[in-house]
Amino acid sequence: MTAEALLAWARGPGMQIALAVFFLGITVRIVEMLLIGRAPDLAAPRKSGVAAGWRTVFHRSLPTPGMLKRSPLVFVGGYIFHLGFLIVLVLSVPHIELFHGVWGIRWPGLPRSLIDLAAILSIGAMVALLVHRLVDPVRRFLSRSGDYFAWTVTFLPLITGYFATHHMLLPYTQMLAVHILSIELLLIVLPFTKLIHTFTLFLSRWYNGAIAGRKGVAS
Amino acid sequence: MTSLENGINAFVEQIDTPIASFFNSCVHCGMCADACLFYTETGDPKYTPIHKLEPMRRVWKRNFTFWGKLAAMLGLSKPVTDAELEEWEPLIYDSCTLCGRCSMVCPVGNDITYMIRKAREGMVAAGHAPDGLKGATVRAVEIGSPMGVTWKTVQAQIKHAEQDTGLTIPVDVENAEYMVLMSSMEVVNFPEYMGAIARIFDQAGVSWTLCSDAIEATNSGIQIGSSDIAAQLVQRIVDGAEKLKVKTVISPECGHAYTAIRWEGANLIGRPYSFKVLHILEVLDELREQGRLQTEGMETAKLTFHDPCQLVRRGGVVEEPRRLLNMVASNFVEMPDAGVWNWCCGGGGGVSANERADELRLKVFSRKKAQLDAVGVETLVTACSNCRIMLEDGAEANNMDLQIVGMAETIAAHLPTKTSTTATEESSS
Ligand code: SF4
Ligand code: SF4
Numbered sequence: 001m002t003a004e005a006l007l008a009w010a011r012g013p014g015m016q017i018a019l020a021v022f023f024l025g026i027t028v029r030i031v032e033m034l035l036i037g038r039a040p041d042l043a044a045p046r047k048s049g050v051a052a053g054w055r056t057v058f059h060r061s062l063p064t065p066g067m068l069k070r071s072p073l074v075f076v077g078g079y080i081f082h083l084g085f086l087i088v089l090v091l092s093v094p095h096i097e098l099f100h101g102v103w104g105i106r107w108p109g110l111p112r113s114l115i116d117l118a119a120i121l122s123i124g125a126m127v128a129l130l131v132h133r134l135v136d137p138v139r140r141f142l143s144r145s146g147d148y149f150a151w152t153v154t155f156l157p158l159i160t161g162y163f164a165t166h167h168m169l170l171p172y173t174q175m176l177a178v179h180i181l182s183i184e185l186l187l188i189v190l191p192f193t194k195l196i197h198t199f200t201l202f203l204s205r206w207y208n209g210a211i212a213g214r215k216g217v218a219s
Numbered sequence: 220m221t222s223l224e225n226g227i228n229a230f231v232e233q234i235d236t237p238i239a240s241f242f243n244s245c246v247h248c249g250m251c252a253d254a255c256l257f258y259t260e261t262g263d264p265k266y267t268p269i270h271k272l273e274p275m276r277r278v279w280k281r282n283f284t285f286w287g288k289l290a291a292m293l294g295l296s297k298p299v300t301d302a303e304l305e306e307w308e309p310l311i312y313d314s315c316t317l318c319g320r321c322s323m324v325c326p327v328g329n330d331i332t333y334m335i336r337k338a339r340e341g342m343v344a345a346g347h348a349p350d351g352l353k354g355a356t357v358r359a360v361e362i363g364s365p366m367g368v369t370w371k372t373v374q375a376q377i378k379h380a381e382q383d384t385g386l387t388i389p390v391d392v393e394n395a396e397y398m399v400l401m402s403s404m405e406v407v408n409f410p411e412y413m414g415a416i417a418r419i420f421d422q423a424g425v426s427w428t429l430c431s432d433a434i435e436a437t438n439s440g441i442q443i444g445s446s447d448i449a450a451q452l453v454q455r456i457v458d459g460a461e462k463l464k465v466k467t468v469i470s471p472e473c474g475h476a477y478t479a480i481r482w483e484g485a486n487l488i489g490r491p492y493s494f495k496v497l498h499i500l501e502v503l504d505e506l507r508e509q510g511r512l513q514t515e516g517m518e519t520a521k522l523t524f525h526d527p528c529q530l531v532r533r534g535g536v537v538e539e540p541r542r543l544l545n546m547v548a549s550n551f552v553e554m555p556d557a558g559v560w561n562w563c564c565g566g567g568g569g570v571s572a573n574e575r576a577d578e579l580r581l582k583v584f585s586r587k588k589a590q591l592d593a594v595g596v597e598t599l600v601t602a603c604s605n606c607r608i609m610l611e612d613g614a615e616a617n618n619m620d621l622q623i624v625g626m627a628e629t630i631a632a633h634l635p636t637k638t639s640t641t642a643t644e645e646s647s648s
Contacts, residue, residue: 028285033243036283038235042485044492046535060328065560067324070253078248078326138249141264147247192286197327200243205328207237212322212330215482216535218559219323 003173010180018184025191026199033200045214052213053206059219060205073132077125084122085158088115094165112165119162126155150193156182223301226345230278233337241334242279244327245269251321251331256562257314260583268321268331271310274299275338301345308347311338313576317475317568319532323559332533339444348443351573356439356448363455365439365572366403373434376406380414386421388413391463392428397502398465398494399427400436400456400480402473404604412472412604415631419503422634423511427469433459436471437605438479442569449479450487456480460494467495469502472625474529474603475567481534498530499627500602504539507546514633517549520597524551525587525610526561527603540602540626547633548600554590562586566609584613591619602626 001009063075089095093109100106110118130151133139160179163169170178190196212219220228249267252258257266264270277299280287290296321331342348355365362369377388389395397420405412420427433456440449460468470477481496497505506512524544530536537558544551556562564587565580587610591599599621601607607623614621 029243032283032285033239034236036234036236036239038237039486042489042491043482044485044495056328060326064324066556067250067253071248071250074248074250136249137262138252138258138264138267139247142247142249142267142270144247194243194246197244197246200240201327203240204237204244204330207240208322208325208328208330211237211333215533217532218537 003171003177007173007177007180010177010184014181014184018187022187022190025188026196029191029196030199033203041211041214043214046216047213049210049213052219053210056209056212056219057202057205060208073128077129077132080121080125081129084118084125085154087118088122088158088161091115091118092161116162116165119158123155123158123162126151126158146193149189150195153182153186153189153193154195157186222344222346223304226304226341226347227278227299229344230275230338230341231282233340234275234279234283237330238275238334238337239279239283241329241331242272242276244329245325246327248326251325251329254320254324256318256320256565256583256586257579260585261579265310266314268315268335269325269329271307271315272331272334272338274303274307275334275341278341304342304345304347308342308349309575311335311342312349312352312569312573313579315568316528316563316565316570317533318528318563320528320560320563323532336441336444339442340446341444343444349569349573349575351575352439352443352569355569355572356443356445359435359437359439359452360448364403364406364435365437366407368403368406368435370431370434373401373406373429376410376413377429379410380417383414384417384421386417388417389426389428391431392426394464395426395428396466397425397427398430398433398460398463398468399471400469400476401429401434401471402437402476402604403435404473404608405471406434408608409604409625409628411628411631412625415625415627416499418631418634419506419512419627422513423506425506425511428463428465430459430463432462436476436480437473438476438483439569439572441479441483442475442572446487449483450489453480453484453487457484457488457492460492465494467497467502470496470498472499472602472604472607472627474527474534474606477534477536478529498534498536498539498602500530500536500539500543503543503627503630507543512546512630513635514547514630515635516547516633518547518598518629518633519549521550521552521595522548522598522600523554523591523594523596524557525554525564525599525601525606526558527601527606528561528563528567530602531559531561540600543626543630544600547630552594552596555593556590562590564606564609565613566605571605571609580609581613581616584609584617587613588617588619591621596621598622598624600624600626600629 068075091110092115096109133143160182164175164179209219251269252267255268281291315335317332319332358367359365438449438452440452470480477498485491524540565583570576610623
């Protein structure tokens with residue numbers, strides 16, 4: 001297969017398969033979770049849990065007092081990685097073009113140099129987090145193959161995207177094909193790995209906040 | 220059915236949408252470890268809160284997820300074994316006080332404490348609960364108190380309190396506003412509580428009663444994780460309150476009792492209550508606000524307040540003790556992390572009833588000691604008799620010179636003597 005053919009497949013059928021698995025997978029995983037159900041709380045509430053639920057959805061993104069000091073690397077590394085990833089994903093011009101092709105809407109992108117910076121910071125943070133996972137006793141103890149796998153499939157789109165834009169390692173067309181394939185791999189495995197937290201964390205935070213909120217407890 | 224099957228079934232029954240969402244969301248970031256005193260004080264990663272739930276996670280995965288079910292069908296995954304549950308028993312019972320700190324830090328929002336509470340249902344059904352807690356639960360069911368305190372002992376206590384205060388302790392009075400519950404620890408170790416309540420209520424002109432059928436507020440069923448037993452213990456209180464037709468039931472100076480009767484009780488018996496439940500601190504603070512709680516004089520000794528986890532993090536009682544203390548203490552200082560971030564005494568969640576955990580509990584007391592050393596106080600006030608015993612134990616083990624007292628008696632010591640008689644006249648007229 002030529003690089004062009006591979007790229008065409010990745011852009012066409014490959015992407016379609018990946019998106020289908022992604023959406024179907026997410027739906028199945030969320031529905032199988034919601035179907036379990038939950039008993040209603042019969043205790044007389046102090047307050048409604050709804051407001052606290054929503055508040056916690058957002059508020060849990062901020063570090064809690066004292067914790068920033070206890071696990072600075074996880075906090076700082078986590079922020080940089082997530083924000084960098086998000087910036088590259090939605091604010092790089094080629095990505096915006098792609099979204100425009102699908103949805104027909106466009107938004108302003110960031111200059112290439114800033115996208116590069118976000119990518120490098122994100123890559124650096126991921127490497128630091130990986131090293132921390134390998135050397136810190138708690139993280140090493142908790143980590144299983146799934147954690148390293150999730151790291152790898154998240155890292156690949158970042159690094160291949162960077163290589164592609166900088167014409168490194170492989171000819172552009174080949175690297176672009178690899179980049180798109182790595183995104184497809186990420187999409188396909190996301191629903192079935194811990195990467196599903198991208199979606200479930202909102203539900204988890206909401207439950208945490210709502211359970212606490214009914215009792216008038218901070219969350 | 221083997222006890223292992225019972226245990227697995229109980230896990231399955233406990234798993235709900237929030238738990239599935241929590242397991243799905245965990246990214247193994249390890250931040251919950253830094254919130255848990257069993258990890259911070261030992262440095263042992265096995266005390267990481269989410270790790271305590273590993274057996275439950277595997278049951279969830281096998282029974283509630285697409286891949287887990289598929290793998291189980293194809294024989295690709297191993298079910299949880301009895302040996303594993305045995306290995307996890309100390310993690311779930313000895314090294315978790317259900318203090319709720321981990322639930323407040325997890326970045327994806329997992330309420331880990333909620334999960335551990337529920338995981339205990341599976342553990343006890345599988346026969347893997349600590350002997351100390353089993354004994355306490357049996358006594359709670361058979362005698363009516365985890366410490367084996369009988370109504371006779373309470374009666375002796377009532378007599379003492381009546382002699383000390385010169386007041387009548389009302390028993391089984393119908394239509395009283397408040398029904399006062401106690402914890403066995405108060406009956407046995409801190410008899411001053413009953414007298415303090417009698418004097419405060421007398422001064423404030425409050426109608427109250429004890430109930431001879433329902434005195435014990437603590438609930439070993441919840442601590443061990445047996446909902447059936449927990450429901451039975453709650454039912455006694457509900458029956459007592461409904462028989463006496465009281466408006467409000469008062470949870471004593473105890474954190475877990477409050478969680479049990481205030482937040483879990485209605486869910487355990489499967490219907491809402493016909494009465495209100497308040498913690499004694501909430502009642503005292505209400506009286507203060509209404510101007511019915513008058514005090515005179517101030518404690519001048521430097522003192523601080525230990526927030527019981529179940530009040531501050533699981534119960535929602537945070538400012539009340541502060542307002543009350545400021546009424547009677549001129550040198551009230553806060554420990555670092557006081558309030559919603561306070562650290563556990565080390566003996567909540569049934570740990571204090573589990574002798575096997577004693578050594579670990581005293582080891583992790585170093586966290587509390589550090590907090591106390593930072594403020595250097597002479598007096599430590601708390602609002603939970605279990606915390607109080609644990610604090611006394613920890614202070615003794617560490618040769619700390621500290622007076623540890625309860626909130627009600629601290630307030631009662633500052634009741635004005637004169638108004639007391641007027642209030643009695645008013646209330647009896
Ligand atoms: S803090 Fe939350 S996400 Fe992190 S390891 Fe603990 S439970 Fe998992
Ligand atoms: S509830 Fe408290 S003691 Fe239990 S695991 Fe969480 S932080 Fe540790």
